[in-house]
Amino acid sequence: MNRKNMTESDPTTPTPYQARLADQDLKAALQRAGGxxxxxxxxxxKTETARQIAQSTLQADIDPELAKQLEILPEQALKGATPRLIDEWQIHPILWDLARHEIDRRREPGQFILTGSTAPGAGAAKHSGAGRFARLTMGTMTFLETGHSDGTASLFELVKLPAGEKIEPRPSKLEVGDIASRLAFGGWPGNLGLTAKQAAANNRDYLETIAAVDIRVPDSTYRDPQRVKRLLSALARGVGTEITTTTLARDTELSRDTVREYLDSLERIFAMQNQAAWRPHLRSRVPLRETPKRHLADPSLAVAALHADADVLLRDLEFFGQLFESQVVHDLQFMSRQEIYHGRGADGLEVDAVLEIAGRTVLVEVKLGSSDTTIETAATHLKKFNERYVAGADNPPVLLVVTAGKLSYTRDDGVHVVTCGNLGA
Known part of the structure; x- marks a missing residue:
């Protein structure tokens, strides 16, 4: 996968579709489910990925005749070559139940693709769609998808390695400055081919739209844009950390109830998500904390919210490290197709990410640095966490340190060290 140019742009040349990890997932899902x-x-x-396979399209958010059609001849909205894409279906929630009934009637897989940027409110769809719809979550592009990672250190291959077996050492061409630029630029497909300045302007516009328009969409409730922007800035400062609603309320001068309500709305438009705390399968006398970590949809939104850029990140390595961890968690989620957890004991022992692949637990520490001391500290945390919470499981866990360094390899103690410039699906 070729890395995209982020310094030059030709606005007259359309950017071609960039292959996504979701492409094959969508094809497979259409083979097993009606929608x-x-x-x-x-x-x-979402929409561009769906269009690569859809044979007809209904754009529910911009079709001026759709509301009338759904009132008089609702079944006509579903007519078209299949798979039929119904974009932003939640604008007219009846489309969900219409599609569900049509799937039951046709009794064939691959009938509809429904895309949505807002989770519908309670009762919007009267049936869950179980047995009719497969579900696929997409996010912004990973380092692998934008070409910043060569993918030579496959996450799934690491899981398949027998305990004690090492990966072949491999270098990464990605520089720390490249990583800072990519975090500021973001993984938005629409930014591909733009300059860094243009991408930054797009990211700031995105935040303005969230604050002024999108956050009201889930329940049609007015929320003060200035308050929303204060909350987004507070989330940006605490990105990738266990920042609490109490802290957010103090930082924004909002009530805790208001913060909780705003956070819920941001989650429903997928602008932020919580990285839940992991719970071990085995009983342990040492309790794990249950506070989630907060992440924005893309680390570039945190950069935009704080009016920062790549140069600022290089001067503020602590914040750079937070963003880097957030990006790695983001990439692990979409490369593994699994929910990513974090683990922290009451005594402070922690790992940055926990996931399950093919019956094996993967424990991950994320480090911007890659010095021997930094890697040793990360490896020690992984081994201690494993001994306390995971040891005794049927399959030994994979212990992984993801860095911004120049080399991927396996240590003598079995801990894998993989750079973000090599990390792949």
Missing amino acids: VLITGPKACG
């Missing part, structure tokens, strides 16, 4: 629901933040590429 596929694709959710994710606006502008993450």
